[in-house]
């Protein structure tokens with residue numbers, strides 16, 4: 001597994017505002033959207049392309065276009081939904097599949113409550129969107145899900161990551177023979193006793209969409 005921490009002053013600037021507890025939901029949604037587009041630029045570095053020829057007003061030129069089958073973008077509900085528009089801005093022809101997952105706040109175990117994905121992902125590149133990589137349970141389960149369906153190349157885009165979650169992913173994905181990359185805006189310090197990323201930004205889903213009971 002490869003972890004890429006995107007080091008760019010604009011990313012750091014937007015992430016700082018996102019972390020701020022006084023940032024309201026509309027601003028939080030806008031910042032998350034903008035951050036994903038910046039991260040997606042890095043995350044799509046190895047998106048598959050075909051060579052094509054294009055005729056300019058002057059001459060023929062060699063170029064590239066996205067290969068088929070098109071990549072599949074998979075936001076993990078709820079909070080990953082706040083990253084979808086920003087991703088699709090960069091990959092407008094990608095297809096979108098959905099995974100609904102929630103972490104039990106007592107046991108910190110992730111469970112899946114919704115799934116709308118193609119049955120066969122053979123030969124597909126998948127981009128998983130989830131703002132928080134905390135214990136890693138949610139992302140590990142999501143990646144297993146996609147691999148079981150045949151995905152052969154997975155890139156996760158996470159706004160924030162914790163070292164504990166990355167270690168868990170490394171262990172759980174050990175032996176997987178497909179490339180897995182995590183692109184993140186920052187590697188934070190640690191998790192607290194409730195499994196929240198420190199310093200983090202709090203509960204991403206709640207900050208995007210409000211607290212559910």
Ligand SMILES: O=P(O)(O)OC[C@H]1O[C@H](OP(=O)(O)OP(=O)(O)O)[C@H](O)[C@@H]1O
Nearest residue numbers: 078079102103133134135136137138205
């Ligand atoms: O790495 P983990 O320890 O598994 O935690 C990360 C997950 O927790 C949050 O989801 P949450 O369960 O709060 O659901 P929500 O997006 O609906 O708020 C977050 O959006 C991740 O999906």
Ligand SMILES: O=c1cc[nH]c(=O)[nH]1
Nearest residue numbers: 134196197202203204
């Ligand atoms: O810090 C965290 C950890 C898990 N989920 C969140 O939304 N935030």
Ligand SMILES: [Mg+2]
Nearest residue numbers: 203204205206
């Ligand atoms: Mg949440």
